[in-house]
Amino acid sequence: VSMPSVMTIGDYAFSSCDALTSVSMPSVTTIGDYAFGYCSALTSVEMPKVTTIGDYAFHWCSALTSVEMPEVTTIGDEAFYRCYALTSVSMPSVTTIGEEAFGYCSALTSVEMPKVTTIGGYVFYDCSALTSLDIPASVTMIGNNAFDECSSLTAVYCHWDEPLEC
Secondary structure (H helix, E strand, O other), X not given: OEOOOOOEEOOOOOOOOOOOOEEEOOOOOEEOOOOOOOOOOOOEEEOOOOOEEOOOOOOOOOOOOXXXXXXXXXXXXXXXXXXXXXXXEEOXXXXXXXXXXXXXXXXXXXXXXXXXXXXXXXXXXXXXXXXXXXXXXXXXXXXOOOOOXXXXXXXXXXXXXXXXXX
């Protein structure tokens, strides 16, 4: 699917499109809830101007391997939940990551989030390939069990001047 002039993808727009393999949306700024949920063959997503990703937007996109989100500031709850093939995520502008956004992304090894302020609960739940994580000084809240079941996580680098209040 190529959408050169579309600005918004509505809720459930492409949900359960099992044969959809790639999406190019150079002008889209908002992706609605479940917009690409359950697109099990989706491997490639181009979204250079997206700023908001809704809840469950790429839920169960089990073939999706990497995501670059240069302008995204908000990622909704379970947005990439159970994207089993997802190995890397680049989100240089993200400030808020919703609950369970990357839950069960068992192949995830690389996460870039230099401006994040809020990390929701269970965000990286069962990301068993994740070995290290860099938490910037901008983080003011980490939700419950954010790194639960990350069995390979051996290093977490926090850049706060003072630890967060628990």
